[in-house]
Amino acid sequence: MNPGAAALRAGLHRGRIEFRQHMSDSQDIWGAVFPPAVSLVVMYILRDSTVPGTDASLGSHSVPGILAMNVVLTGLMGLAIALTTDREDSTLLRAKAVPNGVLGYLTGKVVSRAAVTVASLFVVLIPASFLFGGLELGRVMSWVTLTWVLALGLIATLPIGAILGALFNGAQSLSVTTLVLMGLVAISGVFHPVDGFPGWLQLLAQVFPLYWLALGLRSALLPGELAAAEIGGSWRHAETVGVLGLWAVLGFLVAPVVLSRMARRESGSSVAARRAKAARRPM
Template identity: 65%
Template sequence: MSPRAVAVRAGLQRGWIEFRQSVTNGQDLWSVLFFPIIALIVMFLLRNNTVPGTGFSLGSQSIPGILGMNVVLNGMLALGLSLTMDREDGTLLRAKATPNGMVGYLTGKVLSRTGTAVVGLLVPLVPAVFLFDGLELGRVSSWLTLAWVLVLGLVALLPIGAVLGSLFNTAQSMGFVSLPTMLLIGLSGVFYPISAFPDWLQWVAQAFPLYWLALGLRSAMLPDALAAAELSESWRHLETVGVLGLWAVAGLLLAPVVLRRMARRESGSAVEGRRQKAMQRTM
């Protein structure tokens, strides 16, 4: 077995351990469950409201948006935050000092965050099947669509999280990413089709993977009649595959380069400097 394959295997083992720890730790589990639980409660209260121009429940229509936002929060942003935290405490420096350590480290992080994102997605999805009417989850094709959209969406978004985590030195500085991300979620029509937006804003939204992830999730879970509210009045599966695939390829090519450059700048003095700054902030 090649050294790189050994590192990947070690990374998979590390990722499984981190995932298992996150779902058995009360604080970590609550951070994953908090948003979907609150969102489900809000959508349940709105279940008797209808989407304008239709008789379809507004609560049911918003369920794919809750799932999409979970992928962003528990996948992309959580991976970036995890990277910055590991830079602060020296974990990344230790990985750098190990042969092929960065390969194993990144493999483990991607696996653990993928598992956490899937758990964060299943938490609202399972009760939603029983609480909300109108969701088209009784067909095999719906689950197949849900599966490939989620896989492509995670592959497209996780490298972005790795790049963001490489650009910021501290976990506090990653907080500056949250507000633009939430704004992008709103502009990308994660919770509602963007067909009512101005034309220029529609083009901006379609340039980002969040729009296509949300569109794909709606196509898997909502009746085909609601496609009339979307751009081109269709679910645009081919375009979804194409755009998410392009983002995935670009991210997979860019993320290792950015991570290697970031790892080269890591040193004991840099870690100690960040640790001293963190201590000063807590005093």
């Protein structure tokens, strides 16, 4: 078997094992469940509020945005944190010692984080189907659209997580990135349509994949007439595919370069230096 293909096969197997471990670890489960659960509670409190210009509940309108936010937090940030953590405890260094080990390691991480992200979405969808009306969960096309939007969204965002994990030296250093992501959540229409924002802020939101991921998920789960509340008055599927596809291409071009440089820099001395730095941090 081709060495690269063997590494990918080993990575898929590793991903399945890590996914089962995540699903049996109470701390991992809590980390994946807590943010969307809090968001659902907030949206339930606001269930009597309506989307401006419509009679639709703001709570049900926000469910797809919560799913999009979960993709970013559980998938993108989860992968970034996993990479930085494994660099600190020398897991990545051990993978580097095996032929094509880094490729297998990264494949496993991507597979496991993607699987955890998909599983965590049902933590939102199942209770949301009972808490909120107006979600189009009974249509086949809803699930078809949900599937391709989610798949494309993961392909567009997971490489960004890998890049962040390679660039930052520790999980604590990612805190700034988390604040930036929370800012993007605020401007990307996750909890409120962006058409009421200033024009420059609308343009800024549309640069990033979170806006398009949330828009695509709304097109899957909400009634078609709610497209009137969006920019341009439509779900803009073509633009969604274009922007998310562009981010995916950029990610797959940049991530291998950044990750290969990061892997080359990994050594026993660099791991020891990070451990010494971590030991000096105040508790």
